[in-house]
Amino acid sequence: MDMNRREFFKFCGVGLGASSLAALGMTPEPAFADSIRHFKLTASKETRNTCPYCSVGCGLLMYSRGSGGKNAKQEIFHIEGDPDHPVNRGSLCPKGAGLIDFIRSPNRLHYPQVREPGSNEWKRVSWDEALDRIARLMKEDRDANFVEKNDAGQTVNRWLTTGFLAASAASSEAGYMTHKVVRSTGILGFDNQARV
Amino acid sequence: MAGLAPTFGRGAMTNHWNDIKNANLVLVMGGNAAEAHPVGFKWVTEAKAHNQAKLVVVDPRFTRTASVADLYAPIRTGSDIAFLGGLIHYLLDTDQIQHEYVRNYTDMPFIVKEGFSFADGLYNGYDADSRSYPDKSEWDYELDENGHARVDPTLSHPRCVYQLMKKHYSRYTPELVSQICGTPLKRMMQVWDTIAETAVPGKTMTILYALGWTQHSVGSQMIRAGAMLQLLLGNIGMPGGGVNALRGHSNIQGLTDLGLLSNLLPGYLTLPRDNEQDYNAYIAKRAPQALRPGQLSYWQNYGKFHVSLMKAWYGDAVSAENNWGYDWLPKLDVPMYDVLKVFDMMYEGKMNGYFCQGFNPIAAFPNKAKISAALSKLKYLVVMDPLTTETSEFWRQVDDYNDVDTASIQTTVFRLPTTCFAEENGSLVNSSRWLQWHWKGAEPPGEARPDVFIMGGLFHRLRAMYQQDGGAFPDPILNLDWSYERPDEPTPEEIAREFNGKALVDLKDPNTGEVLVKAGQQLSGFGQLRDDGSTASGCWLFCGSWTEDGNLMARRDNSDPYDMGQTLGWAWSWPANRRILYNRASADPSGQPWDDEHKRLVWWDGSKWTGTDVPDFAARSAPEDNMNPFIMNPEGVARFFARGNMAEGPFPEHYEPFETPIGRNPLHPNSAAVTSNPASRVFRNDMEVFGRADEFPHAATTYRLTEHFHYWTKHNRLNSIAQPQQFVELGEVMASELGIKAGDRVRVSSNRGFIEAVAVVTKRIRPLQVDGKTVHHVGIPLHWGFVEVAKNGYITNTLTPFVGDGNTNTPEYKSFLVNVEKV
Numbered sequence A: 001m002d003m004n005r006r007e008f009f010k011f012c013g014v015g016l017g018a019s020s021l022a023a024l025g026m027t028p029e030p031a032f033a034d035s036i037r038h039f040k041l042t043a044s045k046e047t048r049n050t051c052p053y054c055s056v057g058c059g060l061l062m063y064s065r066g067s068g069g070k071n072a073k074q075e076i077f078h079i080e081g082d083p084d085h086p087v088n089r090g091s092l093c094p095k096g097a098g099l100i101d102f103i104r105s106p107n108r109l110h111y112p113q114v115r116e117p118g119s120n121e122w123k124r125v126s127w128d129e130a131l132d133r134i135a136r137l138m139k140e141d142r143d144a145n146f147v148e149k150n151d152a153g154q155t156v157n158r159w160l161t162t163g164f165l166a167a168s169a170a171s172s173e174a175g176y177m178t179h180k181v182v183r184s185t186g187i188l189g190f191d192n193q194a195r196v
Numbered sequence B: 001m002a003g004l005a006p007t008f009g010r011g012a013m014t015n016h017w018n019d020i021k022n023a024n025l026v027l028v029m030g031g032n033a034a035e036a037h038p039v040g041f042k043w044v045t046e047a048k049a050h051n052q053a054k055l056v057v058v059d060p061r062f063t064r065t066a067s068v069a070d071l072y073a074p075i076r077t078g079s080d081i082a083f084l085g086g087l088i089h090y091l092l093d094t095d096q097i098q099h100e101y102v103r104n105y106t107d108m109p110f111i112v113k114e115g116f117s118f119a120d121g122l123y124n125g126y127d128a129d130s131r132s133y134p135d136k137s138e139w140d141y142e143l144d145e146n147g148h149a150r151v152d153p154t155l156s157h158p159r160c161v162y163q164l165m166k167k168h169y170s171r172y173t174p175e176l177v178s179q180i181c182g183t184p185l186k187r188m189m190q191v192w193d194t195i196a197e198t199a200v201p202g203k204t205m206t207i208l209y210a211l212g213w214t215q216h217s218v219g220s221q222m223i224r225a226g227a228m229l230q231l232l233l234g235n236i237g238m239p240g241g242g243v244n245a246l247r248g249h250s251n252i253q254g255l256t257d258l259g260l261l262s263n264l265l266p267g268y269l270t271l272p273r274d275n276e277q278d279y280n281a282y283i284a285k286r287a288p289q290a291l292r293p294g295q296l297s298y299w300q301n302y303g304k305f306h307v308s309l310m311k312a313w314y315g316d317a318v319s320a321e322n323n324w325g326y327d328w329l330p331k332l333d334v335p336m337y338d339v340l341k342v343f344d345m346m347y348e349g350k351m352n353g354y355f356c357q358g359f360n361p362i363a364a365f366p367n368k369a370k371i372s373a374a375l376s377k378l379k380y381l382v383v384m385d386p387l388t389t390e391t392s393e394f395w396r397q398v399d400d401y402n403d404v405d406t407a408s409i410q411t412t413v414f415r416l417p418t419t420c421f422a423e424e425n426g427s428l429v430n431s432s433r434w435l436q437w438h439w440k441g442a443e444p445p446g447e448a449r450p451d452v453f454i455m456g457g458l459f460h461r462l463r464a465m466y467q468q469d470g471g472a473f474p475d476p477i478l479n480l481d482w483s484y485e486r487p488d489e490p491t492p493e494e495i496a497r498e499f500n501g502k503a504l505v506d507l508k509d510p511n512t513g514e515v516l517v518k519a520g521q522q523l524s525g526f527g528q529l530r531d532d533g534s535t536a537s538g539c540w541l542f543c544g545s546w547t548e549d550g551n552l553m554a555r556r557d558n559s560d561p562y563d564m565g566q567t568l569g570w571a572w573s574w575p576a577n578r579r580i581l582y583n584r585a586s587a588d589p590s591g592q593p594w595d596d597e598h599k600r601l602v603w604w605d606g607s608k609w610t611g612t613d614v615p616d617f618a619a620r621s622a623p624e625d626n627m628n629p630f631i632m633n634p635e636g637v638a639r640f641f642a643r644g645n646m647a648e649g650p651f652p653e654h655y656e657p658f659e660t661p662i663g664r665n666p667l668h669p670n671s672a673a674v675t676s677n678p679a680s681r682v683f684r685n686d687m688e689v690f691g692r693a694d695e696f697p698h699a700a701t702t703y704r705l706t707e708h709f710h711y712w713t714k715h716n717r718l719n720s721i722a723q724p725q726q727f728v729e730l731g732e733v734m735a736s737e738l739g740i741k742a743g744d745r746v747r748v749s750s751n752r753g754f755i756e757a758v759a760v761v762t763k764r765i766r767p768l769q770v771d772g773k774t775v776h777h778v779g780i781p782l783h784w785g786f787v788e789v790a791k792n793g794y795i796t797n798t799l800t801p802f803v804g805d806g807n808t809n810t811p812e813y814k815s816f817l818v819n820v821e822k823v
């Protein structure tokens, strides 16, 4: 069909599932498409995503601008509910509907920073410096406090003086990787938001 | 969800969002879905509009969910077990239960050991010093000479579960329950009668609950009481039934499935305790034999899941010779190092480092003063987040909102910017257990990087240092398998394939020798896992999500051929793409749906199980084999009697919140030891800062608003415009007693601190008559802090008590005491 998806919905006037209309033989004729004002989303890229807030897991369509060229950055300018998603069927609550402001929040962090002991300010550092320093602190603490055997002489191999709280809005892939690394160090003080 | 696994075998939402439309009755209790899960709630609206369903809401506040309910009953916060226990008593007493279901699919006929007893609020074996039941061995079934549980199908044996349960709840009379809960008797009976109607086969009630059940010192037992109610009514495994845990965050389900909790490994495998030095005994303990003839007892495969996990993590470095790297796993000397325990250790100066990945503990954990003091004692704190969190700036002085002495805080704080959902590929697991893939739409701002980059970066540096310089027990770090294409930043696709799992050698059919899966191929399901090191799978529960057919989590076929809402081609649901857990129970013992017209889910077609959902069962086990639907439980049936699986005892008992407005437990008025949960852990110094009703007379509860999500959306302009300013909700009667008008500024204090906010005076909260006293509730939304684009506010958890549930240690945010004054 000549219309793209968005134009088709505009033509239909409502967000009915395209597939069910098509099944009823209601795919629009090409002639109709020509009579419609050029839709502003046509030049945009559509990417599917999931609302990161609550556990309903509403489907999202994110629209971004950018030439798609190698050095051109895509910028998301609009987010709406995915009409094909079986749970939300295109709708979003006030949180999901405001997601664009999360991406663009003035309080997004841009650079690694450190606050030194007693200081009242942040200092920008490079990723290498930040990760080097953190890794050294971890190793120092682990080497000093790792428990190979308990008082009864049993092998326990745990590290209790450093702990880790994992994110519950991170992807499962990030979570799996976090678990793999954290457990290999022997950390037991390890939880995620499911605890609270 | 520690109340569900001990009952049904798995700790997850049993049904799913779309399935709510199949319900005849929706009970929302311990949650406010219309406000907190608004889009999921539209399936309740769907059930009301198209299935003539009724909605019943039981809540201290007349919530947004209550405003569209057919029936609303107020209840005092923290008293839900009394309400549900009374209902269980009522159903048994009036014989309104699904007889055939409970007789066949639950432990009602099972006979319990003679040593089991309950008296004066305590089960046998209590140790007051440790506030626990160290020996639970009598909380179990009597076994016969074959190791099978003894049963009495007539349910008349005095020690069968049915009789014990009947006796236990006989104390929960309607009058006493009304006295404890403050629910007016007539309204309560109306609710109970409405619920009882779903005891007939083919009529279902679904329960939707959330943190209003979880966040109590008896939260797990509240959930269990709800689960027992649903079993009595035959509503588990049914379309439109179930106990539906509405998770708070988008991927809490996934992170829990992947075991990111102190005592877990991926797929609900558990870490060993100190005394489990022998590998084979460790596995055997977790792989129980069937407790009744012919039952599947699926955890018998535990060893296959465990070995496949260790192969995914450690590759060639683990084998049968080193017990698959058993000693590389840390062992626990306590049940868990949960966040309350860890922050208590930090407060005591026993921790040096802490990482917060997308988590804001100073806002999210109870008793902010204690959390702040604890963080101040750390040597280093690492915060990874897309946003500026209060935790990362806990050292910054911000008026009364965060009154600290910056110069004296010696903690080094690193803040690492991460990507948000829109800037990465990956999957999230929603409450329905659906693994849904998402795609990157833009680059992150500045130098923000994904969490995987940070974890990979730290791991590499650690490994390099241990290689060069040695150090404490480097083996698990040096041997961790890291064969990713780009070692500094493995891709989400590689990782997803790893947790699904693959064959490490050609997998052959043991009988025919035929090659089933070639070496290197992705596995298609956890049934293919082996314990001889020939398979690797990072999370057995997710095995089947990325097969040789590709990424099933990215599937987008939303067709629903049976109009039952199962959409089996949309994304991928664990386990094995089953959408409704325990769905074998939707058919009667002969294998036919209890209701062939409206509740068709799975059935026996003469040679196999089939249906509108993927059967959660052995596909070829004929009804006459008598295998039962709860395949994760070794008894094959669901449990009213939790055996040793709950900290407080096998049947839920009402205990008061640690801060109780009535000061006594009306079930045991003369025994102070059982006023509140006798099996909850309380730390030194925390017992002393519990408030009492003479100083802090009002029952407070915290909650969420629909316009905000925790402490994130206050960084967003739109949400902050919708709800810019912190407020507390007071009932009209209470407000007029205290001379407070709508819009006045009030100070709400607990024994741990205070907050100030605008008073919203409302009809939504009414005074309740509880145990001869008038109890007022105060509602406290939780979304403000001292870093935001909205107006600064006080951290609500300044007020909340540092005590948790007896099983999970989830803090008691939903029930504590405050005083309210006009400022």
Ligand code: SF4
Binding pocket: A051, A052, A053, A054, A055, A056, A057, A058, A088, A091, A092, A093, A094, A095, A096, A097, B036, B037, B038, B039, B040
């Ligand atoms: S849009 Fe609203 S209901 Fe849907 S997932 Fe996001 S927060 Fe939840």
